[in-house]
Amino acid sequence: MAIILGADDAKDWFYKGEGAANLVLGYRGSSPALLGKVLRVEKIPKGSTRASECEVLTEHEKLVWADIGEVVESTSKKVVQQAFVETVLIPLLGAEHIDGGIQVIVSREFLKIIEKNVRNKRPVWRVEAAEVDLLCDSALLMSDHSIFPDGSCKEGSCISVEIKPKCGFLPYSEFIVGANAIKKSVTRFRMHQFLKLHKKEVSQMSEYDPLHLFSGSLERINLAIRSLFATPQNNFRIFSDGSLIYGGLGGVMDNTECEAKQLQETKKAAEDRAKFLIQRDFGIQLDSFLELIAEAIFKSGMLKQLLATQKLDVIDIEGAIHAYYNVICQPCLVCKNLGDAALLHRYSLLHSLPLDESLKIVREYLTAATAKDCSLMISFRPKECGDWAANCISLRSSNKIFEYRAYYIDMDMKHLEKMVYYYKSDPESLSVSSIIENCCISRNVM
Incomplete structure (x- = not known):
């Protein structure tokens, strides 16, 4: 019914x-x-x-x-x-x-x-x-993937984390122009962090590196999780029995420099509360809980599948935008404003593709965009010793066993016209190269 x-x-x-x-x-x-x-x-x-x-x-x-x-x-x-x-x-x-x-x-x-x-x-x-x-x-x-689906968790015994992993690889497309070569060596997440700091949208940069999380190395995954906990922004949240105890609500921005002290105090209080609840309900220290998250990600293999889906974006937005104009049967506005003959020749190869190939490029780009923008929700609960199952983890740092459930969430389909937005947003994030250089110079001077 x-x-x-x-x-x-x-x-x-x-x-x-x-x-x-x-x-x-x-x-x-x-x-x-x-x-x-x-x-x-x-x-x-x-x-x-x-x-x-x-x-x-x-x-x-x-x-x-x-x-x-x-x-x-x-x-x-x-x-x-x-x-x-x-x-x-x-x-x-x-x-x-x-x-x-x-x-x-x-x-x-x-x-x-x-x-x-x-x-x-x-x-x-x-x-x-x-x-x-x-x-x-x-x-x-x-x-509700922040709790266990069978509802058998007694109150105070289910702790979950939500992670926005972002894009886990560096693009290598031949259609990335020389002026944008920074994309091949600096992750988009890192560039956005520099830009947000420059605009005073965050009070400190996140040290999180998506390449660590997607590396397949347990050691590097551990490093990524610790970085996310240190500066969660809207990329890392912890729930206790479905209630948020650490991290921001729905993308709340770590906002202005003048609020930095207040934000740090609020974060410290939330961190202390998270530590208390983890110790009370799981009987382990924070370090062990972060290790537990890394073990679950490593064991589940979820990020291997997610990375493969992200990599459906083979030619980057700088190539895919030309396929977009092929699909909508309009003159390419990118090529219209280009004066570089070599680039025009390179892009002409894309504009000469059969329609079915252009459709495939666009379809796979949009699918990859969903994979780059989704979140992971991983829930944990203690298990009795000896009560082992395939989705259980035995922590090396303790004698405890935990059951976990892991899901992809926020898998929203991207609309076709978003491709123009993605292309236009590239110059803003790429202008960060000069910001990065200035930051590096300032640090060297200091």
């Missing part, structure tokens, strides 16, 4: 977090069908008008995904997203670590009450950017 959420049900849902496209709500009611679930509710940019459901995919997007019938035939954004996960991502990443969820019916009154109830819980900049889409008639119900 279909689940229908009306006005009376709104009180049972609370704000848990959000991304660019959806609010995530946790459940505190008593319905057996909803216990241990989260609800992903669509947002819409403030001041924008909602496209009709028949325009869920543009004609060019239908062309890109023509080989994936379930995606093209979908009648709403929610169904498109679900079909994308089931028919595109699961074959690449495996069903074991992906939860496609189910659609539930929501009334407009339910959404209005939710919008009102969560407004004061949301980060201010998120509130200013987007609001609940009141014209939606359904939402995506999924398991």
Whole structure:
């Protein structure tokens, strides 16, 4: 029987977090069908008008995904997203670590009450950017991967981490121009950190290196996890029984220099609380817990699959943008503004590709973009000695055994027009090369 959420049900849902496209709500009611679930509710940019459901995919997007019938035939954004996960991502990443969820019916009154109830819980900049889409008639119900699905964790015994791993490789495309060669030696995450610090959007740079996390080396994975804990920003969060205890809410930015002291004090308090709960519930020190996370990532093999999917972006946005213009059958605005004959010749090779090859490049680029932007959710609970299973870890630093569950989350399908945004955002992040040089000079002078 279909689940229908009306006005009376709104009180049972609370704000848990959000991304660019959806609010995530946790459940505190008593319905057996909803216990241990989260609800992903669509947002819409403030001041924008909602496209009709028949325009869920543009004609060019239908062309890109023509080989994936379930995606093209979908009648709403929610169904498109679900079909994308089931028919595109699961074959690449495996069903074991992906939860496609189910659609539930929501009334407009339910959404209005939710919008009102969560407004004061949301980060201010998120509130200013987007609001609940009141014209939606359904939402995506999924398991809450910050707790164990069978609900057998007694209170205070399930601790989870959410990680945004980012892009795990350096591009090597021949279509990257010489002026942008820094992309081949400095990760995009690192460049964005320099840029955010320069703009005073963060008070300190993260030392996290995605190349460590994706390396396949347990030692380097450990280093990556410790760096994420030291400067979590919006890339690392810890939950105790589904409640956030460490890290930011829905991408809250570590904001201004004048708030640095207050932010450090808040972070220290959160760190102390996390240490206390880990010691109380798991009987281990923080160092051992970070080791546990690294062991789970290493053992699961999830990042090997994720990296392979990210690497579907073979020619970088500097190459893929030309395939994009082939697909939309418009003159290439990149080539139009170029005066370099050698570059024009190089890009002409892309513009001479058959349409099916251009479609493949664009389709794989968009799929890779989803893989670069997703998160991992890993949950842990103690196990009795001798009660061993395939998804268990025995910590070398203690005599304790832990069970873990790991999932990919936030696997949102990227729209075709985002490719123009990705291309235009490249110059901003690449301008960081001069910032990096200045930082290095300043450090040497000091």
